[in-house]
Amino acid sequence: MMVSDNSALFWIFGVFTVLLAICGFYCILVTRNFIRTLIGLELLTKAVTLLVVLAGYVSGRTAISQSLAITIIVVEVVVIAVAAGIVFGIFKQIGSLNVTKMRNLKG
Amino acid sequence: MSAIALASASIVLTLLMFRLDAPIAAVFELSVCAGLITVIFVSTISLTKPVTRPELKQQTKNRIKRYWYLPVLVFVTAAFLGFYMVYPELPALVSLPDIDFRDVMWKLRQTDILGQIVIILAGVFGVVVLLKEKMNHDGQ
CATH class of the missing domain: 1.10.287 (Helix Hairpins)
Structure with a gap:
C-alpha cells in the first residue's frame, strides 16, 4: 500500500482544498450579486469533489471515489441550473441582480 | 469574467x-x-440586464474594495497550514483488490444511477416551470 508515500501528497492537496473552500465561502459572504453567489457555491462544490477524489486516491479506492465524484457533479449541475432559473425569475420580478434589492420577503 | x-x-x-x-x-x-x-x-x-459603463466602473471599484482581503486571507491560511501545522501520518489501510470502475458504477452503485436520473428529471422539470412564460388570460 502506498499510504505513507501519499501522506504528504494528501496534505498538500488538502491545503489546496481548504483554500478553495475559503475562496467559495468568501465569495458567498462578500458578494451582492446573485450570479456570483452561485459561483461561490460552485467553488465550494469543487472543493468537495477534489477532496472525494483525493480520499479515493490515498486509500486506493479510486473506482468508488470516481463514482461518487460523478454523482456530486450531476447534483451540482442540476442545482446550478435550477438556481440560475430562479435567479432569472427574480430578475424578471425585481429588475436587478442585487441581493439587497430583493425585499419582497421582508416581513 | x-x-x-x-x-x-x-x-x-x-x-x-x-x-x-x-x-x-x-x-x-x-x-x-x-x-x-x-x-x-x-x-x-x-x-x-447589462449594466451601463459608469455603473460598471463603480461596481468594479466597489468589488476591488471588498475582495482585496481574499488574497491576504488565502496567503495567511496557506502559510499557517503549510508551516505551522504538524501533519499526522495517515493510518494504514487494508489493501483492496483493484475493482474496475464500470463494475462499481453499474453494479455496486446502481442506486446512485437511479438517484441521478431522478435528480436530472427533477432539474429539467424545475427549469421548465421556472422559465415558462406566463400565459395571458386569452390563453396565448
Missing part, C-alpha cells in the same frame, strides 16, 4: 483529477463543469 474564471478553475481541477488517477471523473468535470455550467452562467448573464 467570473464565469470564465470559474471555467479555468474547472480546467485546473481536471488536471488535478488526472494526476490523482481519476480520468473518468476528470473528463466528466471538464465537459460538464467547464462546459455546461459556463454555458448556463453566460446565458443567465446575457439574459439579464
Whole structure:
C-alpha cells in the first residue's frame, strides 16, 4: 500500500482544498450579486469533489471515489441550473441582480 | 469574467483529477463543469440586464474594495497550514483488490444511477416551470 508515500501528497492537496473552500465561502459572504453567489457555491462544490477524489486516491479506492465524484457533479449541475432559473425569475420580478434589492420577503 | 474564471478553475481541477488517477471523473468535470455550467452562467448573464459603463466602473471599484482581503486571507491560511501545522501520518489501510470502475458504477452503485436520473428529471422539470412564460388570460 502506498499510504505513507501519499501522506504528504494528501496534505498538500488538502491545503489546496481548504483554500478553495475559503475562496467559495468568501465569495458567498462578500458578494451582492446573485450570479456570483452561485459561483461561490460552485467553488465550494469543487472543493468537495477534489477532496472525494483525493480520499479515493490515498486509500486506493479510486473506482468508488470516481463514482461518487460523478454523482456530486450531476447534483451540482442540476442545482446550478435550477438556481440560475430562479435567479432569472427574480430578475424578471425585481429588475436587478442585487441581493439587497430583493425585499419582497421582508416581513 | 467570473464565469470564465470559474471555467479555468474547472480546467485546473481536471488536471488535478488526472494526476490523482481519476480520468473518468476528470473528463466528466471538464465537459460538464467547464462546459455546461459556463454555458448556463453566460446565458443567465446575457439574459439579464447589462449594466451601463459608469455603473460598471463603480461596481468594479466597489468589488476591488471588498475582495482585496481574499488574497491576504488565502496567503495567511496557506502559510499557517503549510508551516505551522504538524501533519499526522495517515493510518494504514487494508489493501483492496483493484475493482474496475464500470463494475462499481453499474453494479455496486446502481442506486446512485437511479438517484441521478431522478435528480436530472427533477432539474429539467424545475427549469421548465421556472422559465415558462406566463400565459395571458386569452390563453396565448
